[in-house]
Amino acid sequence: MNIKFYRKGWFALALLLPFSWQTSVKAQSTNWTKDGSQYYQIKGGEIVKVDARDDSKQTPWITKEMLTPAGKSPIAIRRFSLSDDGQKVLINNNTKKVWRYDTRGDYWVYSPQNKSLVQLGKGLPVSSLMFAKFSPDGSKVAYVSEHNIYVENLADNSIKQLTTDGTKKLINGTFDWAYEEEFDCRDGFRWSPDSRNIAYWQIDASKIKNYLMLNTTDSTYSFTVPVEYPVAGEDPSMARIGVVDVTTAANKWMAVPGDAVQHYITRMEFSKNPNEIILEQLNRAQTESKVFIGNISNGTTRVIHQETDKAWIDGKSRWNDGNPVGWEWLNKGKEFLWVSEKDGWRHISKITREGKETLITKGNYDITGIKLIDEASGYIYYTASPTNATQSYLYRIKISGGKEERLTPANQPGSHDYEVAPGGKLAMHSFSNAYTRPQSEVVSLPNHQHISGDTIKLDATAQNKTEFFKVKTVDGVELDGWMKKPTNFDPNKKYPVVFYVYGEPAAQTVTDTYGAGRNFLYAGDMAADGYIYISLENRGAPAPKGAAWRKAVYKSIGITNIRDQAMGAKEILKWPFVDSARVAVWGWSGGGSSTLNLMFQYPEIYKTGIAIAAVGDQLTYDNIYQERYMGVPINDEGRAPFIKGSPITYAKNLKGNLLYIHGTGDDNVHYKNAEELINELVKYNKQFQMMAYPNRTHSISEGPGTSTHLRNLFTKYLREHCPPGAK
Known part of the structure; x- marks a missing residue:
């Protein structure tokens, strides 16, 4: 829906909003500094660093002058990300839509240290790069172009093609229509923590039939527009996980049990161990979920958690704010958080690598999203609304369990959302209710005191309230x-x-x-x-x-x-x-x-x-x-x-x-x-x-x-x- 104009997700909410939102995409998550006191923001075609405690303090970081290639106009910034060390910025521009979102485009790397601006993927088609991201050590960038994965060395901008078999139907590092539409799967590859390997999905849609849309308006003679589209009752695309060495391009397939056509691999990440991946597999009926840990050296996998339901099991993104990237590790990778409805309510548990499960949130209410795991202070921040299903509030609970603590003030009835900064001391807080226009502020946590931005006020002048x-x-x-x-x-x-x-x-x-x-x-x-x-x-x-x-x-x-x-x-x-x-x-x-x-x-x-x-x-x-x-x-x-x-x-x-x-x-x-x-x-x-x-x-x-x-x-x-x- 971009705001998502499609059948699912938050489409019903989109219908309450003006069509002028259609060309936008899901808002980029806040780029916080590591200490959680500042954030980066696109403003006036530049990237500025904003003090979250005083938003009047804004420091230009990447200026238009820095973003101007020789003899050309400044490049526009559609979205950006930083290397882990904060020393480089990856800029996405000239984007084109792939189904719902503009996930295809050009990428540039700017280095503030040596004041260099370099376009990536030279020699590849214009606006063909997808999901570019820095290696953890900041020395390389990997991306997808035309269904193959490439890695580019930032020292000399040499490009190595890691997969060579990609076609419109054999898809490496991204997904087909159905996976994208229904599992929010778009970015289909992950760097290993040591920057030596890339794990990726390969989707084989060769047996998926095309629905032929008829275009009768764009030429004298009509023509068909094929869309690979597996209808109910038709087999899904085959999905498997490969791991490729970024130096040698040697590839290994993970041995995930089960029929690769009759199962979905909905989520996959590296664990804290660079030799391991973790993945979620759903059976075709989506009534059984299994979590596997895989050894990338020999391709073996083992089940560490599974559950079944008489109806269906929602995938991981449903409780992670729709974000398909990331895994919530604890205790140096020995445990991770998981959300299940096994007791009739959507609750947070922690699971060890051996499969031992401990319930953290309890009671007759649902959590609706995890906002931050602050392991240093021992808290999980999450949203819920135990007494009113039309509203949403921020809570926190100790990772060890106990009584939940509501942080959102009681005098602000309505719907609240939060992007909690690293360290859990500040948060971007957004609020509206049926008669109060959206407002946003930075608050301190856990006391929820206003720091900067709008001062949240209910509209006392509203007439004929809903x-x-x-x-x-x-x-x-x-x-x-x-x-x-x-x-x-x-x-x-x-x-x-x-x-x-x-x-x-x-x-x-x-x-x-x-x-x-x-x-x-x-x-x-x-x-x-x-x-x-x-x-x-x-x-x-x-x-x-x-x-x-x-x-x-x-x-x-x-x-x-x-x-x-x-x-x-x-x-x-x-x-x-x-x-x-x-x-x-x-x-x-x-x-x-x-x-x-x-x-x-x-x-x-x-x-x-x-x-x-x-x-x-x-x-x-x-x-x-x-x-x-x-x-x-x-x-x-x-x-x-x-x-x-x-x-x-x-x-x-x-x-x-x-x-x-x-x-x-x-x-x-x-x-x-x-x-x-x-x-x-x-x-x-x-x-x-x-x-x-x-x-x-x-x-x-x-x-x-x-x-x-x-x-x-x-x-x-x-x-x-x-x-x-x-x-």
């Missing part, structure tokens, strides 16, 4: 919700209600963050026009409400989550100020799928629906995502839940007004879904409206005028079929 509520369904399920009432609301009148839905396991919609209650697709002010705007959080959403809540939708997406939404809506329709004759629902991607299912399965409730880029047939979506939540459809029994949960199964029941929207160039939720849906609606003579955006992707953002057109289309249809205003 309200949070709970509703219990006839099934006894309590749902969180938010509601934005019309301006000048009169409880004695009746108003139309518009439900915003996502509904799948990848994102929450009901969070106490700025933007809750706002609809960026509406061209105007919904509250001023007289709409009630509501979102409900069904079971299956990744809310911190326990594993049973999240996994209630296993093999029943399209059924259980849809019933929760519909039964919640039924309770809301009992409210005296809601007009049950004017009820609309809308969503995008997974939310589009939910919208269709709600319109088709509960036509007595929802009178108008706007579905965008929906999965109409679950058997057309990618195997990693769909099989994780619905099982592996290798026979009729396995396919049954997919069919039962697919909107096209119920299209014949449409009674209300439906607007369906899809981009024909969608490489994520393919346009095939739109045409399957159309066929079913035509078959049963169900009248509807349809808008296809030629050659637009899943974000439907490309091309002049597209975003404006989409907003106006959405708004016009809603106003016509679910008229605003009190009655």
